[in-house]
Amino acid sequence: MSSHGVITGTGAVCPLARSAPEFYRKLFAGETAVRPMTPEERGDLQATHVARCDAFSPQPEIPPMKARRFDRGSQFAIVACSQAIHESAYDVAANPESIGIALGTGSAGAGALTEFLRVLLRESPEAAPPFHFPNTVANAPASQVSIELKLYGPNVTVTQKDPSALNALLFASLSLRAGRARAMIAGGVDEWNAIYALGFDRVGALRGEKRVSGIVQGEGAFAVLLEEEDAARQRGARPLARLAGLGIAGVPTEPYRFAPDPGAMNRSMRGALDDAGTSPENIGLWFPSRDGVVEMDAAELEAMRGIFGNPPPEILVKQAIGEMAASGGGQLVAAAHALADPDGFFGERRAPRRALVNSFGAGGNFLSAILEAA
Amino acid sequence: MNRDRRVAVTGLGAVTSIGRNVSEFWKNLLAGACGIRPVTLFDASTYRTQTAAEVVDIPDDFLSAAEKRRMSRADRMGLAAAREAIAAAGLDLSREDPSRVGVILGGGTSGLLDSEEFYARHLEGRKARPSRVLNHLPDAITDRVAQRWGLAGIKSTITTACSSSANAMGYAFDAIVSGLADVVLTGGSDVLARLTYGGFNSLRSVDPDPCRPFDRERRGLSIGEAAGILVFEEAGRARRRGAPVVAEFLGYGVTSDAFHMTAPDPSGMAGGRAVRAALASARVDPAAIDYVNAHGTATPQNDSAETAALKAALGERAKEIPVSSIKSMIGHCLCASGGIEAVATALSVRDQAVPPTIHYETPDPQCDLDYVPNFAREVPVRVALSNSFAFGGNSTVVVLARA
Numbered sequence: 001m002s003s004h005g006v007i008t009g010t011g012a013v014c015p016l017a018r019s020a021p022e023f024y025r026k027l028f029a030g031e032t033a034v035r036p037m038t039p040e041e042r043g044d045l046q047a048t049h050v051a052r053c054d055a056f057s058p059q060p061e062i063p064p065m066k067a068r069r070f071d072r073g074s075q076f077a078i079v080a081c082s083q084a085i086h087e088s089a090y091d092v093a094a095n096p097e098s099i100g101i102a103l104g105t106g107s108a109g110a111g112a113l114t115e116f117l118r119v120l121l122r123e124s125p126e127a128a129p130p131f132h133f134p135n136t137v138a139n140a141p142a143s144q145v146s147i148e149l150k151l152y153g154p155n156v157t158v159t160q161k162d163p164s165a166l167n168a169l170l171f172a173s174l175s176l177r178a179g180r181a182r183a184m185i186a187g188g189v190d191e192w193n194a195i196y197a198l199g200f201d202r203v204g205a206l207r208g209e210k211r212v213s214g215i216v217q218g219e220g221a222f223a224v225l226l227e228e229e230d231a232a233r234q235r236g237a238r239p240l241a242r243l244a245g246l247g248i249a250g251v252p253t254e255p256y257r258f259a260p261d262p263g264a265m266n267r268s269m270r271g272a273l274d275d276a277g278t279s280p281e282n283i284g285l286w287f288p289s290r291d292g293v294v295e296m297d298a299a300e301l302e303a304m305r306g307i308f309g310n311p312p313p314e315i316l317v318k319q320a321i322g323e324m325a326a327s328g329g330g331q332l333v334a335a336a337h338a339l340a341d342p343d344g345f346f347g348e349r350r351a352p353r354r355a356l357v358n359s360f361g362a363g364g365n366f367l368s369a370i371l372e373a374a
Numbered sequence: 375m376n377r378d379r380r381v382a383v384t385g386l387g388a389v390t391s392i393g394r395n396v397s398e399f400w401k402n403l404l405a406g407a408c409g410i411r412p413v414t415l416f417d418a419s420t421y422r423t424q425t426a427a428e429v430v431d432i433p434d435d436f437l438s439a440a441e442k443r444r445m446s447r448a449d450r451m452g453l454a455a456a457r458e459a460i461a462a463a464g465l466d467l468s469r470e471d472p473s474r475v476g477v478i479l480g481g482g483t484s485g486l487l488d489s490e491e492f493y494a495r496h497l498e499g500r501k502a503r504p505s506r507v508l509n510h511l512p513d514a515i516t517d518r519v520a521q522r523w524g525l526a527g528i529k530s531t532i533t534t535a536c537s538s539s540a541n542a543m544g545y546a547f548d549a550i551v552s553g554l555a556d557v558v559l560t561g562g563s564d565v566l567a568r569l570t571y572g573g574f575n576s577l578r579s580v581d582p583d584p585c586r587p588f589d590r591e592r593r594g595l596s597i598g599e600a601a602g603i604l605v606f607e608e609a610g611r612a613r614r615r616g617a618p619v620v621a622e623f624l625g626y627g628v629t630s631d632a633f634h635m636t637a638p639d640p641s642g643m644a645g646g647r648a649v650r651a652a653l654a655s656a657r658v659d660p661a662a663i664d665y666v667n668a669h670g671t672a673t674p675q676n677d678s679a680e681t682a683a684l685k686a687a688l689g690e691r692a693k694e695i696p697v698s699s700i701k702s703m704i705g706h707c708l709c710a711s712g713g714i715e716a717v718a719t720a721l722s723v724r725d726q727a728v729p730p731t732i733h734y735e736t737p738d739p740q741c742d743l744d745y746v747p748n749f750a751r752e753v754p755v756r757v758a759l760s761n762s763f764a765f766g767g768n769s770t771v772v773v774l775a776r777a
Contacts, residue, residue, distance in 0.1 A: 097647065100630065105533070106511065114493070116576075117569055121494045125421045125572040133573035134635045134765055138512070138533035143766025146630035152647060155630035155768050156541050159481060159533045160513045167530050174548035180628065180651070195493065202504035248554070249473065250529045254444075255517035256508050264526065267473065363517040365529055 004173040004246060005226045006239035006374050009088025010333045011080035011187070014220030014321045015051035019083060023330070024337035032320045034216050045197060047206035051218040051322030052192050062148075070135075070144055073108040073191040076221035077141035078148050081185050084223040085149060088237060090183055092149060100153025101185040102172040103142040104164025106325030107219075108157070110193035112136045141189045141221070153181040162291070162361025164188055165222065165328035166369055170246050172226050182231050187223035187333075188326025203256060205362075213294035218322025222329025224336060229374075239374035240340035244278065244354065247271025251364025259364035260299035266306055269356065272368035273307075276354070280307050283370070284352025285338055286314045287331040289360040291323040296360060312352070328359035332369065339373045379551045381623040382612040382777060385463025385605035386717045387455035389563075390704050391427035391598060395458055400721050402703070403729040404750040409704050410584040410596045415487065415566050422575040423582040426566055427598030427705030446485035446509040448601075449518050452563030455601035456519050459559065463605040463617060467523045476528035476555040477519045478546040479603075480539025480562030482709025485509025487567045512709070515563050527555045533709070536669075537628075538562055539602065540712025540762035540770040544626035546606045556608045561713030563601035570708060571597055577636070585672035585706075587699035587731050588681070588745045590738035595671045598705020602714030609777075619777040621720040624658065624757065627651025631767025638675055638763060642682025648769035649687035649759065656773035658757055660688040663695060665728050665753065667719040667760040668745075670699020671706050678740035680761065685743075696753060698746040702732040712762040712770065719760040719774050727752045 010020035015033030017023035033051045041050060058067040058075040061082045067075060081101065085092060092099055112135035120128040134140065139157035146155045154175050158168045165188030172184035197217060200206050207214035232239055249268040251259035273279065286304070290297045304311040315338070317331045335355040338346075346352070357369040386396045391409025393399030402409075409427040418424045434442060434450040436457060442450060460467060467475060485508070492506035508514075513531035520529055528549055532541040539562030546558035574580045574597060585596040612619055629651050631644035638645060653660065669680055684692040700718050701707075707714055722728050727750055734747035757775045764770075 096632070097629070100628075113569065116573065117490060117493055118497060120568060120572045121490065122497050125568070125575060128572050128576050130573075130576035130578075133576055136569060136573065137535040137765050139535055139764070139766045139768060140635070143534075143630070143635065143768060146632050147634070147767065150632045151630050152632055153630065154628040155534070155766070156545075156628065157533045159511060159531050160516065160529060161511075170528075171530070171545055171548075174545070174552055174554075177552060178548050178655070180655070195496070198496065199489070199492070199504075199507040199510060202502075203508055204504075248528050250476075250520055250526045252472070252521040252524045252526060253517065254521060255511070255514040267526075363513065363529075364520070364526075365513075365517070 003229050004243040005176050006229045006232050006242045007224045007336045008227045008232050008237040008239050009084035009225035010336055011083030011223040012333050013053060013076045013080045014330060015053055015218055016321050020333050024334055027320050027334050034322060045201040046210045047201050047208035049216045051216060053220050071112050071140060073189050074141040074144040077145050077189040080221035080223040081145045084185055084225045088225040090225060096150050096152040098153060098182040099151050100155055100175060100181045101142050101145055101151055102156050102168040104158045104168040104188040104325050105138055105190055106159060106164060107190045107193060107196055108138045108141050109136045110191055110196050114193060114195040161363050161365040162325060163328055163359035163365055163367040164325035166359045166367035173246060176228055183225055183227040185223050186226050187329035189221040190219050190324035190326040192217055192219040207292050215291050215293060215323035218324045220326060222326055222333050224332050241336040241371045242374040244372045245272040245276025245370035247275060247368040249366045253364040255363045258293055258296050258362055260295040262299045262303035265300055265303035265360055265366055268366040268368040269307055272370045276370040278354060283312050283354050283356045285355040286312045287317055287335055287355060287357045288314050289358040290316060291318040300358060300360060331357045335371045339371055380609040381547050381550050382607050382609040382619045383604050383621045383623055383720050384607045384612050384617040384619055385459040386620060386720060387459030387603040388714060388717050389429055389432060389451045389455045389601040390714060391429055392703055394433045403700055403718060404727060406730050406732045406748060407703060408584055408732060416568055421572060423580045425596060427596060428566060429599055446488055448484050448563045448565045449509060449515050451601035452515040453518060453522060455603040456559055459603040459605045472524055472526035474527055474556040475525045476549060476558040477516050477525055478530045478542045478558050478560050479516045480542040480709045480713060481512025481531040481533050482538055482564040483567040483570055484512040484514050486569055487565060490568050519559055534768040535764040535766060536708050537712055537762035537764035537768045537770040538709035540772055541628055543716060543772055544628055547623055547626060550606055550608050556611060558606045559603060560606055561603040562710040564708045564710035565599040566597060579673050581672060584733055585702060586733040587670035587672040587702050588677045588741040589734050590736040592672045592674060592677060594673050596705040598707040600704060600707035600710045600714040602710055602717040604716060621723040621774045622777045624773040624775045625652060625655030626772040627655055628770045631769055633767050636765055638679035640679050642679055642686045645680055645683025645763060645769055646686030648771045649683060652771035652773050660691045662757045663688060663691060663759055664755045665695055665722055665758040666697040667715050668697050668699045669761040669763045670701050681741045681743055692743055696728045696746045696751060697743045698729055698731045700729050715760050716772055719758050722755050723758055723774050723776050726755055
């Protein structure tokens, strides 16, 4: 068995909550933040629902004057990552080179990008506001985090469809193994954007009046601090969970097509189980990828039944916060808290020792993770 | 991590403004050819500058008309370079276990050139064709490469702006060393778009004339576009199958400047950390470095900060070795720059020759290294670095060595 590290801190800024414990509590209470779009959000989209961080304020983590310098995605990320560092009590200043960040995103930079291009296209290239250009890059949130929290270690952003956050977690895990860092913030960030929503709606990705199969878009940021287990124990950290296994599988297909291939999903989950050195009967909790894309959801269920027969109890994250490239981060945060909280939600029942997280996206991009009680 | 597994570079592919394949590109790099010309992909007359290093005539005849219609320019360039790299490696991917072959690329503008048209029509209140935005996300090219060659292993797209494809190579290296994959197609493809062209112009970072890296009179970068793809292969299997090993990928360093979104740390401390991390990963001393393929954007800030970083990390060795910027010839290819510059660096290692920094006339006291001015040079190159520094302070350095 090989450990990828332990999760010693979590952070969440999402439509359901503005901290990881609150997110976990509301999620397990069955609450959802999915709501009808306002007329302004909806425009002429056929999509009807969305999940957004409606009442989000960057305070107190980011002072008001400073907050204006950051785009929305960067604000989400700075707050979520600050929470994760705070919870872990990791001493960044003592060894800034030992800690890095890897975030997954599908939309970071969208606000700055659409605003910069709007002026460039409608008025003139010379009128386009230079202030926005640096924030058009997808790595703006992770990099703003590294600047704000003074992280000198690895700093990457990954974009690979819905499982981008789990892909970032994989990068983080490899970085720890290679000795590039002793701790990595891993997670995801996304911001809802009207023009991106228009694009997704036009290409048929969003659930709505004319489409029963499709996603409801979310936004927010999630972070876990993944840390070398020995180092974490030595400094007296109390891990919430251990990242026991990761599995990845691809299906060769068009970038925007769904590949509802139970065989490849099976390979992703089996990969994670084998990597964790465990077997299906030891999985007590399941965080499905299920996001409303009917054929993908059906394929996941088929793959699950193939492995588990009767799948373990499930917690549906995307039904509570919508789908985005960052959602996998939400699944990780929820799983870590569930495994660390045997007396909370699970009460008298025997708490699960291991949880399976699936994140299956368009373009044949599948990742699975196994977390276990630490 | 299991360091018994090493990574060989067994194939290269290049589509650039000065060559549509590796041999043409390399010949022209050594000849000091310049690919920076007037922009033709969109009307640049209203921009502050009008030149860029555009790719003319993408070698994509192997694609059907319908495929070309579905794909972005970045897709077509990337597929052409991947095809060349796979052929050069002598790989028959249909005979490989598809789950052991991955694709990890640096992504950037992707289909932005098309989605800009969608957006422009939308802003005018006209109906825009949805097919125009299908390739908007930067991971499209990664999925397309996997699709074309039936690959089912790890797929990932790194989006760290100008260091994207350098980090992609680092991820590919870790994936192979850790045993997650045996072969990874890596590097990147990135094309010109109004956003990036207008963006760098809005920051006053573009030289109206072809850029002059490290020259005292440098006034900014020239934007370019390119695809540079490398086949990374576990060295043991590469040797067993008699693969044509171009170079070994020894390791890489990735660090955060944690300094500023766009400005480099002028002291060179931040960039120096990335170089030191790369040396540690590759397990080599500064004295072992024979050549640096510089980031060398030709912005006033980058070139002096990069010079300081090399001196901080390599000490006296920095002054003894050639350091050149091929951006003087192919422009700054943004998210593909790390990939295409690694292709060039691998060729330097293979052929023991380093390309020049062209348009170099006036030495700058802030930039006091040997930048290989204007003429290529034959020098022994056993171990070489390639630097990539990005918006956000994402600094990445890769290490290539003679196999």
